[in-house]
Amino acid sequence: MKVKVLGVEFYYDSLKVLDNVEFEVNEGELVSIIGPNGAGKTTLLKCIARILKPRKGAVYVDGVSLWSLKPREAARIVAYAETSIVPEFQLTVLDYVLTARYPHTNPVKLWEDYRDIEIVEQALRELGIAHLANRKLGQISSGELQRVILARIIAQEPKVLLIDEPTAFLDLKYRLEVMEILRKLSKEKNLTIIVAIHDLELAARYSDKLILIHKGKIVAAGSPRTVLTPENIEKTYGVKVDVIEHFKHGLIIVPLEPL
Amino acid sequence: MKLSELYQFRLRRFFASIILGVVLLVIALMVSLSIGSTSYGLIDVLHAFAWKLGLESKPDNVLIIELRLTRSLVALLTGACLGIAGVLVQSITRNPLAEPFLLGLSSTALTTVALTVLLAPSILAIRYTTVLVAFMGAFIGFTLTLLLSELAGGSPLALILAGIAVSSIFSGFSHVLAFLVQSELRMPFLILLLGTFSSSLKPDVTLLSIVLGIGFTISMVLAKPLNALLYGDDYASQLGYNPRTIRRISSLIASFLTGATVAIVGIIGFIGLVVPHLARMLIGGDNRQVVPLSAIIGGSLLVLADVAVRIISAYGVGELPVSAITSIIGAPFFAYLLIRKMRG
Ligand SMILES: Nc1ncnc2c1ncn2[C@@H]1O[C@H](COP(=O)(O)OP(=O)(O)OP(=O)(O)O)[C@@H](O)[C@H]1O
Numbered sequence: 001m002k003v004k005v006l007g008v009e010f011y012y013d014s015l016k017v018l019d020n021v022e023f024e025v026n027e028g029e030l031v032s033i034i035g036p037n038g039a040g041k042t043t044l045l046k047c048i049a050r051i052l053k054p055r056k057g058a059v060y061v062d063g064v065s066l067w068s069l070k071p072r073e074a075a076r077i078v079a080y081a082e083t084s085i086v087p088e089f090q091l092t093v094l095d096y097v098l099t100a101r102y103p104h105t106n107p108v109k110l111w112e113d114y115r116d117i118e119i120v121e122q123a124l125r126e127l128g129i130a131h132l133a134n135r136k137l138g139q140i141s142s143g144e145l146q147r148v149i150l151a152r153i154i155a156q157e158p159k160v161l162l163i164d165e166p167t168a169f170l171d172l173k174y175r176l177e178v179m180e181i182l183r184k185l186s187k188e189k190n191l192t193i194i195v196a197i198h199d200l201e202l203a204a205r206y207s208d209k210l211i212l213i214h215k216g217k218i219v220a221a222g223s224p225r226t227v228l229t230p231e232n233i234e235k236t237y238g239v240k241v242d243v244i245e246h247f248k249h250g251l252i253i254v255p256l257e258p259l
Numbered sequence: 260m261k262l263s264e265l266y267q268f269r270l271r272r273f274f275a276s277i278i279l280g281v282v283l284l285v286i287a288l289m290v291s292l293s294i295g296s297t298s299y300g301l302i303d304v305l306h307a308f309a310w311k312l313g314l315e316s317k318p319d320n321v322l323i324i325e326l327r328l329t330r331s332l333v334a335l336l337t338g339a340c341l342g343i344a345g346v347l348v349q350s351i352t353r354n355p356l357a358e359p360f361l362l363g364l365s366s367t368a369l370t371t372v373a374l375t376v377l378l379a380p381s382i383l384a385i386r387y388t389t390v391l392v393a394f395m396g397a398f399i400g401f402t403l404t405l406l407l408s409e410l411a412g413g414s415p416l417a418l419i420l421a422g423i424a425v426s427s428i429f430s431g432f433s434h435v436l437a438f439l440v441q442s443e444l445r446m447p448f449l450i451l452l453l454g455t456f457s458s459s460l461k462p463d464v465t466l467l468s469i470v471l472g473i474g475f476t477i478s479m480v481l482a483k484p485l486n487a488l489l490y491g492d493d494y495a496s497q498l499g500y501n502p503r504t505i506r507r508i509s510s511l512i513a514s515f516l517t518g519a520t521v522a523i524v525g526i527i528g529f530i531g532l533v534v535p536h537l538a539r540m541l542i543g544g545d546n547r548q549v550v551p552l553s554a555i556i557g558g559s560l561l562v563l564a565d566v567a568v569r570i571i572s573a574y575g576v577g578e579l580p581v582s583a584i585t586s587i588i589g590a591p592f593f594a595y596l597l598i599r600k601m602r603g
């Protein structure tokens with residue numbers, strides 16, 4: 001589904017965090033939002049996910065404003081994956097991932113169907129964590145927890161996936177693997193995927209489009225090569241860099257010195 | 260293991276725990292019916308049941324056994340109400356240390372009841388309205404605690420300390436008020452404050468059953484939203500639930516359940532803390548399973564606590580308040596949870 005963000009403005013109390021943010025993501029695209037700490041990436045994802053309501057502007061999915069839908073309907077269309085969860089009460093991986101099926105089951109129906117279990121199992125397998133299903137959330141590594149969170153958003157079967165820092169705690173291999181999975185989902189299942197990510201090289205290599213934001217405003221948007229210029233990075237991150245083209249895959253960004 | 264097998268296993272474990280809980284409950288009830296100041300024992304109880312089933316002629320001790328039954332049923336229903344209230348309070352605050360009594364629901368409920376006795380005693384002529392008054396009191400108490408905790412930064416510890424502040428203030432008030440109204444209620448001051456089943460009547464059973472029925476049904480409908488809320492407000496709202504609405508309904512139900520027990524029995528602490536944890540130890544943290552199992556465990560535990568009360572009371576004058584027993588069991592458990600939580 002096509003996501004259209006139109007003139008979004010968001011405030012935490014009186015602090016303006018998003019200022020006239022406007023962009024489009026087409027069906028089947030994987031788009032990365034990049035920008036320094038505190039730029040407003042998480043806030044933007046939450047505004048699209050209808051967790052936060054923008055003061056101005058709107059988010060349309062295939063021409064329909066998400067705020068005009070019933071919350072349960074919206075939860076079947078967009079899903080948001082947080083960076084981490086605080087596990088309490090001995091909850092297990094299965095407990096958590098099962099909640100992804102709630103928007104798809106009748107609210108008064110107490111237990112999941114066989115089909116729901118199959119979808120959850122499929123999602124866990126896809127991320128290589130089926131063996132963790134019965135483990136407590138507090139007793140797995142941060143990287144494993146991150147894959148659990150991704151399995152949950154996949155099990156929710158949304159059309160638009162909004163993922164906050166999907167690779168933050170992952171090792172070299174899983175970083176690539178997770179990005180491969182996301183790209184595959186976007187291309188094969190025609191899903192729209194928007195991630196907020198700090199790893200610029202990964203973002204450049206796997207995204208169809210990058211959106212660079214700084215202090216709540218879009219500074220640059222477009223193909224990785226046009227966005228990740230030394231000037232743009234210097235302006236937003238305050239770091240002098242060299243951007244080198246790898247002979248085969250994407251870009252290499254060499255930080256030189258902070259300004 | 261395939262996931263569907265794990266899921267099936269969890270469901271089977273749940274049903275097995277429920278059956279085990281019911282067996283424990285029946286045993287607790289039998290023990291409870293067989294103990295008292297008169298010497299009628301288990302055999303007499305079985306005779307009475309045989310008579311009820313139409314198998315035997317009426318034994319002459321039926322009246323005493325019926326009295327004991329009323330008392331035990333009130334204990335059972337109270338425990339179930341408090342167990343469920345504990346699950347609700349812990350889930351919406353995401354705090355394993357939370358509990359209706361510790362968060363000030365009980366003492367505010369008692370304060371409003373005592374205040375009504377003093378100001379408008381006619382309202383309390385009907386037991387239903389007493390329950391409503393206590394319900395309002397409990398809700399005010401919970402709201403105050405949540406507000407105070409918010410002001411103090413909203414950390415898990417701030418919530419517990421806010422609860423202690425609110426319950427201390429209102430137990431002060433309720434002590435004064437209960438002292439003043441003890442002649443009016445013809446009940447000793449201490450018993451009013453600490454809870455007893457010795458004055459239980461048949462209508463109490465009906466009333467508590469209705470309260471439990473309503474509370475349990477709504478809690479089961481809330482179980483899924485509450486599961487979602489355990490992972491955070493944002494998480495619940497991205498699944499299509501409104502966290503504020505879930506919190507509001509859950510606090511109303513927790514206040515209703517706690518208020519009713521305070522109005523009918525008095526203040527009983529720590530059941531709402533211990534019971535949900537016992538349930539989670541057996542079957543894990545899914546509220547769809549924790550709510551019903553907590554009702555059963557809560558019921559059994561209070562019936563047994565009441566047995567202890569009656570055994571100990573036989574060696575003294577008058578009646579030991581049941582809260583004495585639940586505190587002895589519950590407070591060390593609270594200390595254990597506190598250490599575990601604070602050490603991470
Ligand atoms: N709940 C909140 N209340 C008030 N201010 C907030 C809140 N959450 C974030 N902010 C502020 O809003 C701004 C944007 O925060 P946001 O979390 O969207 O940034 P981000 O780009 O995701 O940063 P990071 O890369 O560190 O995750 C920051 O200045 C932050 O301090």
Ligand SMILES: [Mg+2]
Nearest residue numbers: 041042043164
């Ligand atoms: Mg962020």
